[in-house]
Amino acid sequence: MIALGCDHGGYALKQEVIGYLKKNGIEYKDYGCYDEKACDYPIYGKAVANAVASGECDKGIIICGTGIGISIAANKVKGIRAALCHDTFSAEATRLHNDANVLAMGARVVGPGLALKIVDTFLNTEFSNEERHVRRISQIEE
Numbered sequence: 001m002i003a004l005g006c007d008h009g010g011y012a013l014k015q016e017v018i019g020y021l022k023k024n025g026i027e028y029k030d031y032g033c034y035d036e037k038a039c040d041y042p043i044y045g046k047a048v049a050n051a052v053a054s055g056e057c058d059k060g061i062i063i064c065g066t067g068i069g070i071s072i073a074a075n076k077v078k079g080i081r082a083a084l085c086h087d088t089f090s091a092e093a094t095r096l097h098n099d100a101n102v103l104a105m106g107a108r109v110v111g112p113g114l115a116l117k118i119v120d121t122f123l124n125t126e127f128s129n130e131e132r133h134v135r136r137i138s139q140i141e142e
């Protein structure tokens with residue numbers, strides 16, 4: 001189960017992500033926002049982070065204009081490793097090395113074509129489980 005969240009700046013790209021998830025038969029819960037009316041990204045970043053941290057959802061995808069504000073908000077929640085990715089190399093690396101459980105993107109930074117490749121890479125890359133990466137993740141203060 002994938003948790004989705006965005007602010008007004010990320011709404012259109014979130015609709016593209018929903019299309020990708022539906023096409024691939026992946027279940028999701030949409031924590032808002034639900035239109036392009038101006039709203040506050042921390043509300044949606046935290047809602048997705050709480051859904052993932054509580055185990056209600058396996059991973060999250062959050063989108064604002066830059067991806068920065070919403071990722072900062074999500075990373076305040078204990079247990080959340082939200083990675084801001086605008087390329088597929090980073091999306092793969094953050095799963096392999098950081099076991100990132102939330103993907104953040106900026107809709108004003110990437111187009112929908114690249115964004116969906118990033119989502120696909122993020123969702124289809126498993127954590128490496130290598131000792132050095134497990135150790136480093138455990139050193140991140142919560």
Ligand code: RB5
Pocket residue numbers: 007009010041064065066067068069070
């Ligand atoms: C909203 O205008 C914009 O500030 C927001 O989408 C995001 O980029 C914040 O980091």
